[in-house]
Amino acid sequence: MHGNEAAASRSVAVAGPHTMTEVNTYTRRRLTDAPFLAAATGATPSRRPVWFMRQAGRSLPEYRELRKGIGMLESCFDPELVCEITMQPIRRHGVDAAILFSDIVVPLKAAGIDLDIVPGVGPVIASPVRTAADVRALPRLRPEEVGAVTDGIELLVDALGDTPLIGFAGAPFTLASYLVEGGPSKNHERTKAMMHADPTTWHELLGVLTDITVAFLQAQLAAGVDALQLFDSWAGALSLADYRTFVLPHSERVFAQIATAGVPRIHFGVGTGDLLGAMGEAGADVVGVDWRVPLTEAVRRVGPGKALQGNLDPAVLFAGSAAIESEARRIAGEADEAITMGAAGHIFNLGHGVLPDTDPGVLTALVELVHEL
Amino acid sequence: MHGNEAAASRSVAVAGPHTMTEVNTYTRRRLTDAPFLAAATGATPSRRPVWFMRQAGRSLPEYRELRKGIGMLESCFDPELVCEITMQPIRRHGVDAAILFSDIVVPLKAAGIDLDIVPGVGPVIASPVRTAADVRALPRLRPEEVGAVTDGIELLVDALGDTPLIGFAGAPFTLASYLVEGGPSKNHERTKAMMHADPTTWHELLGVLTDITVAFLQAQLAAGVDALQLFDSWAGALSLADYRTFVLPHSERVFAQIATAGVPRIHFGVGTGDLLGAMGEAGADVVGVDWRVPLTEAVRRVGPGKALQGNLDPAVLFAGSAAIESEARRIAGEADEAITMGAAGHIFNLGHGVLPDTDPGVLTALVELVHEL
Numbered sequence: 001m002h003g004n005e006a007a008a009s010r011s012v013a014v015a016g017p018h019t020m021t022e023v024n025t026y027t028r029r030r031l032t033d034a035p036f037l038a039a040a041t042g043a044t045p046s047r048r049p050v051w052f053m054r055q056a057g058r059s060l061p062e063y064r065e066l067r068k069g070i071g072m073l074e075s076c077f078d079p080e081l082v083c084e085i086t087m088q089p090i091r092r093h094g095v096d097a098a099i100l101f102s103d104i105v106v107p108l109k110a111a112g113i114d115l116d117i118v119p120g121v122g123p124v125i126a127s128p129v130r131t132a133a134d135v136r137a138l139p140r141l142r143p144e145e146v147g148a149v150t151d152g153i154e155l156l157v158d159a160l161g162d163t164p165l166i167g168f169a170g171a172p173f174t175l176a177s178y179l180v181e182g183g184p185s186k187n188h189e190r191t192k193a194m195m196h197a198d199p200t201t202w203h204e205l206l207g208v209l210t211d212i213t214v215a216f217l218q219a220q221l222a223a224g225v226d227a228l229q230l231f232d233s234w235a236g237a238l239s240l241a242d243y244r245t246f247v248l249p250h251s252e253r254v255f256a257q258i259a260t261a262g263v264p265r266i267h268f269g270v271g272t273g274d275l276l277g278a279m280g281e282a283g284a285d286v287v288g289v290d291w292r293v294p295l296t297e298a299v300r301r302v303g304p305g306k307a308l309q310g311n312l313d314p315a316v317l318f319a320g321s322a323a324i325e326s327e328a329r330r331i332a333g334e335a336d337e338a339i340t341m342g343a344a345g346h347i348f349n350l351g352h353g354v355l356p357d358t359d360p361g362v363l364t365a366l367v368e369l370v371h372e373l
Numbered sequence: 374m375h376g377n378e379a380a381a382s383r384s385v386a387v388a389g390p391h392t393m394t395e396v397n398t399y400t401r402r403r404l405t406d407a408p409f410l411a412a413a414t415g416a417t418p419s420r421r422p423v424w425f426m427r428q429a430g431r432s433l434p435e436y437r438e439l440r441k442g443i444g445m446l447e448s449c450f451d452p453e454l455v456c457e458i459t460m461q462p463i464r465r466h467g468v469d470a471a472i473l474f475s476d477i478v479v480p481l482k483a484a485g486i487d488l489d490i491v492p493g494v495g496p497v498i499a500s501p502v503r504t505a506a507d508v509r510a511l512p513r514l515r516p517e518e519v520g521a522v523t524d525g526i527e528l529l530v531d532a533l534g535d536t537p538l539i540g541f542a543g544a545p546f547t548l549a550s551y552l553v554e555g556g557p558s559k560n561h562e563r564t565k566a567m568m569h570a571d572p573t574t575w576h577e578l579l580g581v582l583t584d585i586t587v588a589f590l591q592a593q594l595a596a597g598v599d600a601l602q603l604f605d606s607w608a609g610a611l612s613l614a615d616y617r618t619f620v621l622p623h624s625e626r627v628f629a630q631i632a633t634a635g636v637p638r639i640h641f642g643v644g645t646g647d648l649l650g651a652m653g654e655a656g657a658d659v660v661g662v663d664w665r666v667p668l669t670e671a672v673r674r675v676g677p678g679k680a681l682q683g684n685l686d687p688a689v690l691f692a693g694s695a696a697i698e699s700e701a702r703r704i705a706g707e708a709d710e711a712i713t714m715g716a717a718g719h720i721f722n723l724g725h726g727v728l729p730d731t732d733p734g735v736l737t738a739l740v741e742l743v744h745e746l
Binding site: 273 | 646
């Protein structure tokens with residue numbers, strides 16, 4: 001049985017420094033026919049793969065039922081819940097990949113930073129990070145601190161069978177924005193002020209966050225994820241010049257330090273039309289594209305040899321089946337053209353996360369449609 | 374005295390259909406040396422003009438003092454307050470243009486739509502517009518319904534002397550988003566759903582909002598404004614294809630119907646990197662650029678013959694004088710290069726509105742710096 005073999009392979013993985021690669025070589029062999037992994041690696045998938053950012057979560061009644069009375073962070077550190085919530089959209093929609101149920105602040109919390117996720121607000125940091133001393137006082141992440149997450153991944157590898165599992169983390173810039181602002185921010189003014197006023201402290205902060213991100217992703221790889229997505233949720237707030245100077249070197253290090261695992265690495269941010277080329281340069285194998293840029297234009301910006309992921313406007317899911325079908329067909333057509341222009345493949349997705357009020361039945365129907373395209 | 378002459382000219386303006394042009398011909402003659410108008414119209418300004426979006430408002434202590442106990446909409450419909458609040462940043466910063474203190478929902482309120490501006494929330498619409506019947510029930514705007522605004526403009530033309538006054542309105546798409554969503558929206562899902570699911574109703578709605586916008590802008594022109602800015606605050610949420618199909622024809626009609634006035638027309642939205650060319654096509658003389666796209670790139674997208682406005686990241690104003698100076702010099706340099714590439718001129722501004730916590734002293738110093746560049 002695949003699950004048991006994977007579990008056996010994982011038990012080897014903790015024994016030595018080279019076993020992580022072995023696990024993943026194994027994992028990839030196991031899932032060699034998975035359309036998602038084929039499209040991500042330049043092979044020809046047996047059907048057009050599709051998954052949805054935020055497919056695990058708010059839009060599903062079974063999720064809301066399961067989360068009743070349980071806080072967001074509590075859920076993220078409960079292996080059984082992580083597994084069950086991650087599995088829900090696989091069972092319901094038949095998507096081609098699972099995305100680990102987690103949150104981008106999970107590694108920060110695990111490392112010992114005092115924060116909470118407040119419903120209706122988002123992450124709230126008890127002591128925002130604003131000085132060189134604050135940065136020096138930041139903890140690092142030891143792999144055992146995310147043991148609950150990796151336990152959840154091990155349960156998932158068993159439960160998922162042939163469906164690949166995407167691990168993920170927030171990119172250093174986005175984590176920095178939460179830490180510096182103290183929570184979600186519309187304008188990121190304190191973050192950008194630190195960048196421009198004190199670049200030395202800024203780069204130290206991003207260095208620490210890169211270490212934490214790499215440690216978190218390596219732990220996920222060791223536990224058996226088949227792909228990784230690095231979310232730079234707020235990168236779209238930056239000019240290309242600021243992105244290149246203050247962010248790119250750190251995201252680049254994240255991708256470089258997980259490269260040996262050999263699993264597909266996806267990079268995504270929203271409102272990043274002018275950053276797509278640089279985000280590809282950071283080292284991703286797959287670049288996620290929001291709905292603002294057609295895939296035929298995205299491939300020009302990203303350059304050849306990388307797969308593209310996206311890019312249906314999540315708001316279109318509220319426009320009825322005719323509009324959804326028309327937009328999905330347009331995107332599939334543009335994706336096919338992008339591939340003739342050099343893109344390594346296409347993974348159908350939304351251009352941003354599933355909105356909370358989305359009708360789950362609409363998502364299920366969209367999966368069926370994409371598989372026919 | 375200039376003010377009295379302008380007032381005399383305005384009193385003619387209400388007498389017949391052709392007098393609006395007369396007023397504005399007069400106004401432009403009066404302000405022929407104003408750096409802002411020179412830069413906007415392809416002439417050579419005596420110094421680099423600068424003003425700030427949201428310069429009138431939240432960042433100024435004298436504004437917060439004046440607004441104590443007075444609601445936002447109440448302020449917008451009080452001619453004396455409109456004049457005083459608009460004047461405050463002129464006196465304090467010495468900027469090269471005044472921007473009418475108003476709000477984009479003012480013409481909707483004036484036309485009789487039940488709405489309020491709730492502190493900390495934004496505009497809240499009592500009965501959102503979601504059906505064809507809702508659209509058919511929408512009122513039009515009669516000029517006398519914005520008499521308080523035009524009275525404020527008449528006071529301002531007297532008070533401002535040689536400083537040009539920029540009138541403004543929200544663009545039809547942004548107004549539609551407020552009406553359909555019922556208030557500010559992050560994802561505009563109901564708006565986009567109407568667009569895609571019922572394009573006939575959508576275009577009817579945008580047609581009504583175009584009529585209201587044109588009526589509001591024509592009233593401002595008749596009262597004596599020297600330039601107009603059309604804010605499409607939320608246009609950046611759209612793909613270029615959706616913008617072209619569902620928005621551009623209406624914004625184009627707005628610009629066409631105010632063209633005979635002969636005053637510079639500015640168009641701005643945030644996060645509109647991929648829309649800049651189309652927003653220029655809509656008919657603006659000046660295209661506002663947010664901080665994400667360098668002016669040298671903006672001129673390529675907009676094409677030659679239009680002036681550019683922008684584009685300092687408002688968050689940089691929190692980074693200290695050295696960073697601000699460095700960024701302002703970079704922008705001035707890129708603007709000069711953009712002019713050699715075909716841009717008709719450059720008006721220095723932020724890439725978005727002044728943030729509420731901005732130190733007003735920093736803005737004053739920036740005006741002095743820009744005037745030296």
